[in-house]
Amino acid sequence: MLHLELDHRGALNQQVLRALKRAIVDGRLAAGARLPSSRALAHTLGVSRNTVVDAFEQLVAEGFACGRVGAGTFVAPSQWPRGVASGAVARAPRLAAYGRRALRGESKLQPAERQRLRYNLEYGAPLVSPAMQSAWRRALSRAADRSAFDYPPAQGLHALRSAIADYLGRRRGIAAAADDVVVLGGTQQGVDLALRVLVDPGQSVVLEDPCYRGTRYALQALGARILGLPVDAEGLRVERLPRAGARLACITPSHQFPTGGVLSLARRIELLGWARRHDAWLLEDDYDGEFRHDGRPLAALKSLDVDGRVIYIGSFSKLAFPALRLGFIVVPPGLRRAFAAAKWLADRGGPVVLQAALAELMASGRFERLVRHSARALLLRRDALLAGLATHCAGQLEVEGGSAGMHLTAWLPWLRPDALPGLVAAAAVREVGIYPITPYYHSLAPRAGLLLGYAGLAAADLGEASRRLGPVLAAARSSRGNAAHFGQNRQSKR
Numbered sequence: 001m002l003h004l005e006l007d008h009r010g011a012l013n014q015q016v017l018r019a020l021k022r023a024i025v026d027g028r029l030a031a032g033a034r035l036p037s038s039r040a041l042a043h044t045l046g047v048s049r050n051t052v053v054d055a056f057e058q059l060v061a062e063g064f065a066c067g068r069v070g071a072g073t074f075v076a077p078s079q080w081p082r083g084v085a086s087g088a089v090a091r092a093p094r095l096a097a098y099g100r101r102a103l104r105g106e107s108k109l110q111p112a113e114r115q116r117l118r119y120n121l122e123y124g125a126p127l128v129s130p131a132m133q134s135a136w137r138r139a140l141s142r143a144a145d146r147s148a149f150d151y152p153p154a155q156g157l158h159a160l161r162s163a164i165a166d167y168l169g170r171r172r173g174i175a176a177a178a179d180d181v182v183v184l185g186g187t188q189q190g191v192d193l194a195l196r197v198l199v200d201p202g203q204s205v206v207l208e209d210p211c212y213r214g215t216r217y218a219l220q221a222l223g224a225r226i227l228g229l230p231v232d233a234e235g236l237r238v239e240r241l242p243r244a245g246a247r248l249a250c251i252t253p254s255h256q257f258p259t260g261g262v263l264s265l266a267r268r269i270e271l272l273g274w275a276r277r278h279d280a281w282l283l284e285d286d287y288d289g290e291f292r293h294d295g296r297p298l299a300a301l302k303s304l305d306v307d308g309r310v311i312y313i314g315s316f317s318k319l320a321f322p323a324l325r326l327g328f329i330v331v332p333p334g335l336r337r338a339f340a341a342a343k344w345l346a347d348r349g350g351p352v353v354l355q356a357a358l359a360e361l362m363a364s365g366r367f368e369r370l371v372r373h374s375a376r377a378l379l380l381r382r383d384a385l386l387a388g389l390a391t392h393c394a395g396q397l398e399v400e401g402g403s404a405g406m407h408l409t410a411w412l413p414w415l416r417p418d419a420l421p422g423l424v425a426a427a428a429v430r431e432v433g434i435y436p437i438t439p440y441y442h443s444l445a446p447r448a449g450l451l452l453g454y455a456g457l458a459a460a461d462l463g464e465a466s467r468r469l470g471p472v473l474a475a476a477r478s479s480r481g482n483a484a485h486f487g488q489n490r491q492s493k494r
């Protein structure tokens with residue numbers, strides 16, 4: 001007797017159909033064999049006869065069986081390759097080198113299943129404001145009414161590119177025209193396209209150490225040779241730049257990610273000179289340079305780029321929110337066509353309605369008001385976290401890199417780096433999410449430190465997070481051999 005198993009997904013007739021197909025493909029129902037009568041099968045499966053008749057008819061329509069319902073239905077005389085149904089699924093799929101290399105970083109980047117801790121200091125959580133939500137709702141509905149339904153230009157809607165160029169001129173000191181801008185699906189797409197366009201597998205690329213992992217994993221997937229260079233309070237240690245061979249340097253000059261240093265003017269000049277002498281490119285990730293909490297925003301490295309060596313990437317993930325998946329790249333004129341072609345190949349251009357809504361918000365001035373609102377909210381949050389840490393964690397942490405953006409680093413000179421997972425677990429018991437800086441290094445992290453994001457929590461919650469963190473740090477510090485005590489659990493995913 002034929003034994004069929006239903007998978008309990010979706011409509012019953014489809015379940016019966018899938019079960020019959022599986023039986024045919026894996027050979028339990030041989031070519032030419034007669035199918036059981038619809039009445040008998042309905043009885044065995046506990047479904048109505050109509051359900052089975054329906055599945056039989058579909059089986060015939062798709063060529064898996066032949067005959068007329070009533071006169072008998074027979075499996076079509078096809079030879080199925082052995083093991084198609086089960087074996088192929090079980091074996092690891094054969095991947096190209098890119099696919100294999102992409103998988104190496106994948107487990108660490110899998111998205112934002114953020115820990116459900118009440119006081120989660122996770123970097124990357126967005127700043128959400130009701131003003132932003134309602135501005136977007138209105139802009140989106142207007143854009144949906146007005147947008148064309150055809151494909152957009154691959155580089156992005158002209159109105160948006162022109163608004164971005166205008167914005168960059170006023171806020172980041174960059175002289176760009178709409179034609180220099182390509183609208184992207186976020187920084188990540190900018191990095192991906194820049195690497196495809198400029199770097200071949202095996203070529204060398206300079207990367208800050210520590211660095212943003214989205215860039216590092218994109219380089220690894222491409223098969224580039226990564227040259228990690230240390231950073232300090234003035235950003236990349238440019239005196240360590242290689243004398244030859246590097247095609248590109250990926251940098252975060254306005255706010256080194258994650259340590260927070262700002263690349264000094266002397267180093268900017270040295271870096272631009274290095275690119276010119278070595279015919280190399282500079283990929284500037286200006287992810288949060290707009291949010292400078294102490295002093296005026298610094299102009300971007302791109303603003304000094306007289307030789308056309310800097311490819312500038314900006315993101316709306318921080319200026320607005322990451323769910324938008326919109327960013328942009330400003331490319332030197334000689335690279336425009338190559339970037340536009342790569343963007344076309346990647347996705348034929350970004351979503352029109354989103355681009356139109358953003359263009360309208362920017363042109364009307366509302367976008368900049370929202371950015372200023374976010375900047376004020378971030379400053380309040382940063383100050384609340386600094387004050388909380390100073391009050392409740394005094395003497396336990398050395399705070400650095402909080403002069404811009406949405407995060408700061410907190411070093412724990414008294415803790416062994418391998419004891420961080422235990423500290424993370426102890427903080428989680430008190431509902432506080434803290435995150436080691438270790439995964440951002442390609443080399444061994446020189447000391448224990450935390451990357452603390454503050455955009456996603458209100459000022460009062462940041463104070464409470466610090467209040468809860470204080471005793472956790474004190475307990476870790478006073479426990480003898482803190483590595484032995486705190487080092488048992490493995491580090492968390494992000």
Ligand SMILES: Cc1ncc(COP(=O)(O)O)c(C=O)c1O
Nearest residue numbers: 186187188212257287315317327
């Ligand atoms: C250093 C850095 N670059 C870029 C981004 C933004 O990436 P995307 O625009 O792909 O959201 C982030 C976000 O966390 C970041 O930390």
